Amino acid sequence: MTDISTVARDLINTDPALAAEVHRQILAKTASIGFGLTVKEAAVLEYLRDRARESDIAPSFEEIMVNLDIGSKSTVHRILTALEERGKIQRLPNRPRAIAIVEKAA
Known part of the structure; x- marks a missing residue:
């Protein structure tokens, strides 16, 4: 091989x-597409925003993985961690589906 x-x-x-x-x-x-986000990070953030409009319950890692064609839950975890580090989302520790989108005031 x-x-x-x-x-x-x-x-x-x-x-x-x-x-x-x-x-x-x-x-x-x-590549970054603006605001320091990669294409996948931006897609996940947009998906989280869409889901927040529809329901008070954040999607599971599995739902994010399936709906955005991401290969593994660990990749979803890495993307969510990156979004949290960039201040785009906030997660509560030890609580499943505890994701809040952080909207900055203009």
Whole structure:
């Protein structure tokens, strides 16, 4: 089996334009989209806002994972932790589904 670094090296040597496009697309998926949020973080925040409008109950990690096509609950946890560190949400410790969206006053 060939490892990813060998494939990447071969791609760069044989087709630098394609390698540059792949790199651009990878950066676009992980880049910040404003206010220091990644695309996934912004999507989760928007989903939380939508759910808050519909219900007083925050979504579970499973619901976030399924509705936003996120691969694992640990990724959801990482995204929520990042949103909390950036001051976008607030979570209460030891309470399930205790997520509040922090709206800054303008």
